[in-house]
Amino acid sequence: MDILHSVAKVRARVAQWRRDGRTVGLVPTMGNLHDGHLSLVQAARQECDAVVVSVFVNPTQFGPGEDFDAYPRTLDADAARLRDANVEVLFAPSVEEMYPLGANRSWVEVDDLGDYLCGADRPGHFRGVTTVVSKLFHIVQPDVAVFGEKDFQQLAILRRMTEELLFPIRIVGAPTAREADGLAMSSRNGYLTEQERALAPRLQHHLRQARQALEDGERDFRALEARTAEALGKDGFGVDYVTVANARTLVPAAPGDRELVIAAAARLGKPRLIDNLTLTLPAS
Numbered sequence: 001m002d003i004l005h006s007v008a009k010v011r012a013r014v015a016q017w018r019r020d021g022r023t024v025g026l027v028p029t030m031g032n033l034h035d036g037h038l039s040l041v042q043a044a045r046q047e048c049d050a051v052v053v054s055v056f057v058n059p060t061q062f063g064p065g066e067d068f069d070a071y072p073r074t075l076d077a078d079a080a081r082l083r084d085a086n087v088e089v090l091f092a093p094s095v096e097e098m099y100p101l102g103a104n105r106s107w108v109e110v111d112d113l114g115d116y117l118c119g120a121d122r123p124g125h126f127r128g129v130t131t132v133v134s135k136l137f138h139i140v141q142p143d144v145a146v147f148g149e150k151d152f153q154q155l156a157i158l159r160r161m162t163e164e165l166l167f168p169i170r171i172v173g174a175p176t177a178r179e180a181d182g183l184a185m186s187s188r189n190g191y192l193t194e195q196e197r198a199l200a201p202r203l204q205h206h207l208r209q210a211r212q213a214l215e216d217g218e219r220d221f222r223a224l225e226a227r228t229a230e231a232l233g234k235d236g237f238g239v240d241y242v243t244v245a246n247a248r249t250l251v252p253a254a255p256g257d258r259e260l261v262i263a264a265a266a267r268l269g270k271p272r273l274i275d276n277l278t279l280t281l282p283a284s
């Protein structure tokens with residue numbers, strides 16, 4: 001595996017692969033890799049002849065007061081894991097390489113799907129994500145790019161961006177990888193104290209309870225959200241949102257919606273954890 005830091009070197013490597021007739025997969029990450037990231041790499045591996053994983057903590061998707069400076073940067077350990085996974089290229093650019101003119105003035109923004117869920121709590125976040133992912137798409141020009149369903153709204157927004165901006169790239173969503181106790185894997189789980197870590201799976205537990213209630217016939221979505229938020233609060237979470245949403249539009253679900261996502265973001269000590277479950281209601 002090669003670790004490349006410059007846009008020019010990645011472009012040259014991909015051009016060589018293209019001359020050799022090889023297909024290319026891209027897995028964008030912010031590093032501090034865990035088994036969830038590795039499952040994305042496996043998915044890319046299955047689809048493509050050569051895999052690029054990017055590790056870049058993207059400043060433009062962090063809001064003021066968020067953890068840009070503290071975000072774990074563990075490039076040596078990440079490289080070792082990616083080497084074991086037979087990745088061809090690890091692209092680890094500097095901020096200057098990705099934002100050559102300094103303060104960014106050119107943005108890619110999806111003017112939809114961002115009004116609810118994390119978009120409501122993190123103004124500007126998804127504009128930073130779509131901008132940096134567009135840059136990565138232009139640099140690598142992959143056939144396939146893989147993103148996790150754990151970041152459900154991010155995946156929906158990136159699918160929309162890819163389709164509307166006519167990127168000739170197939171977006172693959174990978175299922176959420178979980179710890180044995182159900183907690184969704186996340187780099188930010190590393191911020192949890194031992195006591196918080198023991199509580200953290202309760203987020204998934206309450207989402208499962210909510211899904212069960214829907215399967216059992218609950219149709220008052222707002223009441224279910226309130227009950228779930230209250231249960232999380234009693235467990236010690238600071239709840240940012242619990243929303244039963246239309247899985248396609250991400251708008252809070254209305255009567256008649258059948259493809260649903262139950263999504264939540266909740267703070268537990270330092271980190272803000274997110275998780276979601278999807279379900280399809282039977283036709284009534």
Ligand SMILES: Nc1ncnc2c1ncn2[C@@H]1O[C@H](COP(=O)(O)OP(=O)(O)OP(=O)(O)O)[C@@H](O)[C@H]1O
Pocket residue numbers: 028029030031036037039040146147148149150151174175176177178184185186187188189
């Ligand atoms: N548990 C997981 N299962 C599947 N995919 C995941 C999981 N966690 C993260 N991903 C995906 O990995 C990619 C890179 O995410 P990122 O580097 O932000 O990891 P993260 O663990 O989610 O970190 P953070 O704690 O910042 O949310 C994204 O597409 C994300 O959806």
Ligand SMILES: CC(C)(CO)[C@@H](O)C(=O)[O-]
Pocket residue numbers: 028029030056058061129132133151154
């Ligand atoms: C897609 C991404 C790598 C863009 O910085 C980031 O938002 C993430 O890690 O999910």
Ligand code: BAL
Pocket residue numbers: 061062151
């Ligand atoms: N996985 C989402 C990246 C972020 O929280 O900034």
